[in-house]
Amino acid sequence: xxxxxxxxxxxxxxxxxxxxxxxxxxxxxxxxxxxxxxxxxxxxxxxxxxxxxxxxxxxxxxxxxxxxxxxxxxxxxxxxxxxxxxxxxxxxxxxxxxxxxxxxxxxxxxxxxxxxxxxxxxxxxxxxxxxxxxxxxxxxxxxxxxxxxxxxxxxxxxxxxxxxxxxxxxxxxxxxxxxxxxxxxxxxxxxxxxxxxxxxxxxxxxxxxxxxxxxxxxxxxxxxxxxxxxxxxxxxxxxxxxxxxxxxxxxxxxxxxxxxxxxxxxxxxxxxxxx
Amino acid sequence: xxxxxxxxxxxxxxxxxxxxxxxxxxxxxxxxxxxxxxxxxxxxxxxxxxxxxxxxxxxxxxxxxxxxxxxxxxxxxxxxxxxxxxxxxxxxxxxxxxxxxxxxxxxxxxxxxxxxxxxxxxxxxxxxxxxxxxxxxxxxxxxxxxxxxxxxxxxxxxxxxxxxxxxxxxxxxxxxxxxxxxxxxxxxxxxxxxxxxxxxxxxxxxxxxxxxxxxxxxxxxxxxxxxxxxxxxxxxxxxxxxxxxxxxxxx
Numbered sequence: 001x002x003x004x005x006x007x008x009x010x011x012x013x014x015x016x017x018x019x020x021x022x023x024x025x026x027x028x029x030x031x032x033x034x035x036x037x038x039x040x041x042x043x044x045x046x047x048x049x050x051x052x053x054x055x056x057x058x059x060x061x062x063x064x065x066x067x068x069x070x071x072x073x074x075x076x077x078x079x080x081x082x083x084x085x086x087x088x089x090x091x092x093x094x095x096x097x098x099x100x101x102x103x104x105x106x107x108x109x110x111x112x113x114x115x116x117x118x119x120x121x122x123x124x125x126x127x128x129x130x131x132x133x134x135x136x137x138x139x140x141x142x143x144x145x146x147x148x149x150x151x152x153x154x155x156x157x158x159x160x161x162x163x164x165x166x167x168x169x170x171x172x173x174x175x176x177x178x179x180x181x182x183x184x185x186x187x188x189x190x191x192x193x194x195x196x197x198x199x200x201x202x203x204x205x206x207x208x209x210x211x212x213x214x215x216x217x218x219x220x221x222x223x224x225x226x227x228x229x230x231x232x233x234x235x236x237x238x239x240x241x242x243x244x245x246x247x248x249x250x251x252x253x254x255x256x257x258x259x260x261x262x263x264x265x266x267x268x269x270x271x272x273x274x275x
Numbered sequence: 276x277x278x279x280x281x282x283x284x285x286x287x288x289x290x291x292x293x294x295x296x297x298x299x300x301x302x303x304x305x306x307x308x309x310x311x312x313x314x315x316x317x318x319x320x321x322x323x324x325x326x327x328x329x330x331x332x333x334x335x336x337x338x339x340x341x342x343x344x345x346x347x348x349x350x351x352x353x354x355x356x357x358x359x360x361x362x363x364x365x366x367x368x369x370x371x372x373x374x375x376x377x378x379x380x381x382x383x384x385x386x387x388x389x390x391x392x393x394x395x396x397x398x399x400x401x402x403x404x405x406x407x408x409x410x411x412x413x414x415x416x417x418x419x420x421x422x423x424x425x426x427x428x429x430x431x432x433x434x435x436x437x438x439x440x441x442x443x444x445x446x447x448x449x450x451x452x453x454x455x456x457x458x459x460x461x462x463x464x465x466x467x468x469x470x471x472x473x474x475x476x477x478x479x480x481x482x483x484x485x486x487x488x489x490x491x492x493x494x495x496x497x498x499x500x501x502x503x504x505x506x507x508x509x510x511x512x513x514x515x516x517x518x519x520x521x522x523x524x525x526x
Contacts, residue, residue: 175332176369176428180383180435181359190386195373 058245069233070253076146076215081208083151088158095163113156118214125149126221142227146218161203165196205265209258283308283439283470289338291324298324300494311465313481314474316491317517322474326441330361343438362432366444368424370416377412380431402430406460422453426460442473482506490514
């Protein structure tokens with residue numbers, strides 16, 4: 001084909017039209033895909049894969065015990081998210097404050113907790129702080145530790161999202177509120193924040209998905225059967241059964257949480273567009 | 276101009292500088308109660324800045340302003356209290372996009388004036404009827420036409436029972452066929468005796484409704500007088516050429 005177009009010596013009807021070229025290119029890509037699938041099917045040891053991942057009796061034996069860690073995963077995620085919102089929104093407001101010290105504090109806070117790995121913060125909360133302040137008791141035991149440990153990191157991300165949302169609210173909205181006699185604080189609470197939070201629903205849903213997965217770090221705090229989350233549970237089963245099926249089940253249960261969240265986010269985003 | 280009564284707006288030696296750009300270079304202005312004053316002039320002449328200085332949306336660089344009985348530039352000025360008495364209407368309407376039409380008109384009454392809910396709603400309904408918006412109470416601003424939105428914005432300002440209304444090019448963002456409905460509402464308001472300061476390019480409105488027209492250029496008031504004088508018989512070359520451009524844009 002190249003030769004034909006390059007030399008231009010071939011008669012016109014031998015050349016391909018753009019549509020034909022597109023069709024050929026498509027066909028080649030399908031062919032490559034089919035080749036990869038066939039190669040995998042031939043090369044892979046399906047019996048062994050099925051043995052490792054799809055042992056129905058092992059999967060069945062995980063139930064109903066798996067519902068406790070599944071539930072814990074949800075609870076840890078929500079606790080951390082609530083903590084993140086409760087701390088993150090005020091931090092966002094401080095970030096846009098006209099009062100310097102608020103801004104400096106909030107900027108430092110965000111830089112620190114956005115920059116530190118969630119695992120390290122969890123260690124700090126779980127082991128560092130109790131060592132430095134002997135006798136400290138977290139409310140709710142491990143649940144309190146998780147809310148703070150994961151929530152600190154999360155609050156930094158939430159604060160940045162909310163700050164972006166606040167700054168995306170048109171200036172005219174603020175001027176209109178002030179011209180009606182609303183104070184700065186009243187304007188923030190009544191006009192700016194409600195609009196900002198609507199704007200940041202998609203990134204906040206994203207944060208919730210991230211937290212669902214980060215809850216798998218909780219195992220470092222040393223959890224019991226009652227407080228175990230999904231990843232730890234799946235890994236324990238993996239060890240005791242010497243089989244990977246529990247990982248598949250655990251993974252599917254994570255997706256059972258995150259995929260609906262993603263769909264919800266997309267829907268809220270759409271509703272935001274049409275508004 | 277009415278000189279016996281204290282003017283409702285008094286501006287003295289007003290200057291406003293944005294960086295190196297001095298937008299207002301010494302403005303003196305008195306507006307009597309019930310007077311309708313139109314501000315005209317080329318873009319960049321400082322009309323909107325002057326208007327926005329009256330309720331201190333822009334902080335003056337120099338000069339003093341009193342408006343609706345409040346010393347706006349004093350060190351102890353309570354601007355929030357002052358702005359309750361000074362309604363403002365914006366070019367881009369600026370309705371609160373997350374609130375319904377009814378909530379837009381009740382929110383300041385309820386949150387600022389602490390008016391009881393039922394009373395605020397009743398007042399909002401009266402004001403909405405006044406500007407000819409009915410049956411849209413539960414709609415969101417984006418569901419309304421520009422002309423309707425601007426009329427709601429006027430109702431929102433009126434619900435606070437202001438003593439003075441500021442209009443910042445209220446019809447400039449509207450499709451031509453929607454300009455009339457907004458000007459109609461403003462004309463009605465003027466007839467009821469509302470004190471109004473209006474930045475506008477609608478010369479027919481200025482001619483018909485204004486008691487006084489101010490021509491601004493380069494940050495100073497170049498001409499001031501009854502509309503018949505300023506619009507029909509401008510004394511300065513700058514005003515003449517501006518009016519010619521506005522009235523005969525094709526030439």
